[in-house]
Amino acid sequence: MARTNLEQTNPITSQPYPRWNLSATLQARLDLTVSLFQGIRLTVQDYEAGLLSLADTRKKIERDVRKQFYNILLLEQQIQLTRDSIDQAQKRYEQTKVNYDNGLVDEYTLLSSQVALENIKPQLENLQLAHRNAIMGFNQMLGLDVNKETTLKGNIEPQMVSLNTDELIKSHLSDRFDLQQIRQYIQILKTQKEAIVGGDGQSAGLLPVLSFGFTADPTFQGDPTSDPLFADISNDWQQTSRGAFSITITQPLDGLVPGSQTRVRIANLENDIQKQYVNLQQATEGAEIQVRGTIQNLNKVQQTLKVKELNVTLAERAYSLAQEAYQAGTRDLLEVQNAEQELRQARVQVLSEKYNYVSGLLDLEYALNASLDELQGKDKNEGSN
Numbered sequence: 001m002a003r004t005n006l007e008q009t010n011p012i013t014s015q016p017y018p019r020w021n022l023s024a025t026l027q028a029r030l031d032l033t034v035s036l037f038q039g040i041r042l043t044v045q046d047y048e049a050g051l052l053s054l055a056d057t058r059k060k061i062e063r064d065v066r067k068q069f070y071n072i073l074l075l076e077q078q079i080q081l082t083r084d085s086i087d088q089a090q091k092r093y094e095q096t097k098v099n100y101d102n103g104l105v106d107e108y109t110l111l112s113s114q115v116a117l118e119n120i121k122p123q124l125e126n127l128q129l130a131h132r133n134a135i136m137g138f139n140q141m142l143g144l145d146v147n148k149e150t151t152l153k154g155n156i157e158p159q160m161v162s163l164n165t166d167e168l169i170k171s172h173l174s175d176r177f178d179l180q181q182i183r184q185y186i187q188i189l190k191t192q193k194e195a196i197v198g199g200d201g202q203s204a205g206l207l208p209v210l211s212f213g214f215t216a217d218p219t220f221q222g223d224p225t226s227d228p229l230f231a232d233i234s235n236d237w238q239q240t241s242r243g244a245f246s247i248t249i250t251q252p253l254d255g256l257v258p259g260s261q262t263r264v265r266i267a268n269l270e271n272d273i274q275k276q277y278v279n280l281q282q283a284t285e286g287a288e289i290q291v292r293g294t295i296q297n298l299n300k301v302q303q304t305l306k307v308k309e310l311n312v313t314l315a316e317r318a319y320s321l322a323q324e325a326y327q328a329g330t331r332d333l334l335e336v337q338n339a340e341q342e343l344r345q346a347r348v349q350v351l352s353e354k355y356n357y358v359s360g361l362l363d364l365e366y367a368l369n370a371s372l373d374e375l376q377g378k379d380k381n382e383g384s385n
Contacts, residue, residue: 026216042191049184056177061141063366067359068138073156074355075131078348082124085344089117089337096333109333116337158357160302161376163364165295168375169288172368176287182280186273193269196262213246291367298360305353312350315343 096113099105136146144150173179218237322339325331365372 026214026218028214039195042188042195045184045188045191049181049188052177052181052184056181059177059366059369063362065138065141066362068134068141069152069154070156070355070358072131072134072138072152073154074351075127075134076152077156077351079124079127079131081344081347081351082120082127085340086117086120086124088340089113089120092333092336093117105333113333113337156351156354156358158354158361159372160357161298161361161372163295163298163375164377165292167377168295168368169291172370172374173284173287173291175369176367177369179280179283179287182276182283186276186280189269189273189276193266193273196266196269208249211246211248213244213248215244215246287367291364294360294364294367298357298364301353301357301360305350305357308346308350308353312343312346315339315346319343 093110093113093116096105096110100107100110135150139146139148139150319336319339319342322331322336326333326336361372364375368375
């Protein structure tokens with residue numbers, strides 16, 4: 001806006017013009033190009049890529065929280081088994097001490113039972129320390145106070161499933177987040193290229209720019225120092241001859257020049273697109289190898305778990321026989337201690353294999369971006385009933 005000091009007199013009314021004149025200049029411009037619409041499309045694709053990244057992060061956190069949950073349950077059951085072993089060792093020591101006082105066993109047997117008892121106690125302390133650290137890590141994952149006392153309820157009893165490897169790879173491998181993100185990035189690169197060359201891919205740098213322009217410079221007809229400015233806009237404000245509406249077509253020439261910045265940028269984008277296609281192929285092959293390995297490991301754990309559970313049954317029977325023989329005087333204390341240790345190890349191994357199976361299933365769910373019901377070929381509604 002501008003205010004001008006005037007001193008002329010109006011020849012018609014013989015009245016002096018207002019001492020001050022008020023005018024305004026308005027300009028608007030709209031450029032329509034292929035890159036404008038491709039830019040809108042690119043913004044949408046960037047947003048979708050962000051949603052993919054967010055979903056991937058959530059899936060990872062969910063998997064890690066669930067694995068940590070079962071890891072804590074594993075530690076708690078190991079702690080309980082160790083406490084049971086300490087109780088049994090304490091009872092054996094007390095019984096051995098009574099026998100020693102009565103002259104039924106020598107001092108070596110007494111000391112051996114005491115050493116066995118003391119050797120188990122550090123194992124319990126180590127497990128308790130690991131449990132406390134696991135709880136703090138679990139709280140941190142959930143955004144809770146790391147020092148909060150957290151009590152979990154549950155057990156490690158995995159559902160054994162039969163998986164068709166080839167079918168799972170065929171139906172779910174493409175749903176992996178990493179492969180989706182690579183495909184999304186390829187689309188973003190293609191859109192960036194189309195914003196330069198156009199949809200036909202041949203008119204590099206030759207697409208015109210259509211521009212609409214509007215200019216107005218209305219002038220106030222009254223005295224801006226005393227008259228109201230917007231009481232009667234249609235009469236008080238008049239457009240001078242300088243207002244205009246324009247339509248302009250501009251033809252860029254940069255794309256016609258070999259080695260120009262536009263040409264180089266297009267070549268770089270084409271090169272990046274080809275690289276991403278190679279990355280997608282390699283990532284797909286690597287993902288297939290990972291999924292096959294995970295399923296093979298799950299099948300192996302199933303077979304191993306059957307053997308470990310049988311070992312527990314045998315170890316329980318051997319421990320029971322060793323105790324009976326020791327009480328009858330036909331076995332020494334060391335044999336009972338060895339049998340009890342083997343039983344504890346067998347039970348721990350069963351728990352560990354169960355945890356490995358649960359952990360493997362969680363990894364497979366994340367690897368294929370599918371729930372357990374979907375991995376078994378069940379309908380989502382069927383799985384929720």
